[in-house]
Amino acid sequence: MTLSLLFEQLLNGLQLGTMLFLMASGLTLVFGVMGLINLAHGSFYMVGAFVTAWTAGTTGSFWVGLGAGILAAAAVGAVVELLVIRRLYHRQHLDQVLATFALILIFSEGTRWLFGSSPLWLNVPEALSGAVALPGGSRYPVFRLVIIAVGVLVAVALFLLISRTRLGMRIRAGESDREMIGALGIDIAKLYTLVFALGAALAGLAGSMIGALQSVQVGMGEPVLILAFVVIVIGGIGSIKGALIGSLLVGLVDTLGRVFLPSLFKLFMTPAEASGVGAALASMLIYVLMAIILAFKPKGLFAAND
Template sequence: MSLFVEQALNGLQYGMMLFLMAAGLTLVFGVMGLINLAHGSLFMIGAFACAFVAAATGHYWLGLAASLLVSAGVGALIEVGVIRKLYARDYLDQVLATFALILVFSEGTRWVFGSFPLYLNLPELLSGAVTLPGGLQYPVFRLVIILFGAAVAIGLWLLIGRTRLGIRIRAGEADREMIAALGVDIARLYTIVFALGAALAGFAGALVGSIQSVQVGMGEPVLILAFVVVVIGGIGSIKGALIGALLVGMTDTLGKALLPGLFAALGGGSGANAMAATVASMLIYILMAVVLVIRPQGLFGAKA
């Protein structure tokens, strides 16, 4: 039971991190109709901004703030300088252009920071472990990531559902030509949406870099999982991104933790661990396939 609770918390933490990544991705795709492969690069930029500012100032919280500001600023520049020219183009052009941005940012980051990973030192407040009910010791920072994810989910719900900007974002998703005809500056709205999505990705990168390390190319594996989350939850749905991220996080974490024991108990022999690892790595894609068979538009996506 102790192992299950610990891994469930790990899955919740992993899911919240994926939600931060997928929320920006689904927001951009739902409102702007843009396939942004460079979203993982914004994840990496946020991590490097956090590591650089935290090392230069000695304050981790300033690093977190820098991850939001720098990734949002870079996102706004990308939208104005590159993305804005792609809205009327084919999806293939969007894919090629954003893939080119991946190469530019990867090589540019390697040129500035080098190829060696950077490491973040957590402040004393966020380091160590806390004792949960039942005597379980669990890292404080992983609990903080869960709280950050929940706070962002609530903030996005309030932004999209209760503010004038949220009304414009929902209207832009439904009929961009109509809101443009009603006098809404659609170009400015798109820049704000893209910058918001970039800020969420950069913030997720800073949190992940605090647990692991900050290195070039760290965003691409997370981007693949974020696309899985968006497909499961439904394109354009923040609620779907949250539910999909939690499902993916729990499925991946619990699968990798519990399947080896299950295969061994079933008499898997010497190859039980290898077989369990193979099946565990497939679980999230099996989950995605099952959801698409039942609901091709995703759990909370609108029917075409």
């Protein structure tokens, strides 16, 4: 176990964590403000990735693609909110789950219909394709560091948006008493559309950037969505701070578990057995973490009002 490997895996965990935060913050914001559980959040991630890959492939510029991806995700989010989601705010959770599950089917199959089943590829932009040296001698891709930086920037921006701006004040007010802010003359419908589109844009941003690391394909949003659910359950549904801490926790535990559990089992098992058992247990690790946290705190670490 070298120091450089540890350092590299810590960075990988951090990168997964910041990406999860982009997804989880949108989910938790939508739940906190509108009380809506949205399974289709992963679809915005997929929309962002597909539009970025397609636009970047057409124009040749990653940055144009990135902008288009984020805008497309936000626009799709706003349209979905106007057409479907706003009919669900006063419904039971069961209806919300089913309607957004239906949206997943529509988005996934619709995308497959438009783009086909074979994955699209998105290249890391030229300027960020290098690698930097880490202490210990190994090299780490610049693009992954940029992803971490973007995640941190978004976290800071969200914090400022919510605590320092008028829009943030309305969002906080909407979380604590939606009838009252309606009575104070704030257009709640517009606020809801805005918050929903903001969440979708963040998911689109995550999808666009991860699209440069993995293949862009139908269904790519689903594993991330479920990880984001684990994150917000751990952090406390509705809490941005909880989403941040939960994301980092899940990102680090998942990444480090996958690397170190098999080597741990090699100490007292044959290598073949150890990699099998280790991989199987590592894939369960974050769920075990979730179960342990919920056993002590059924509402998550930083439960918001609810």
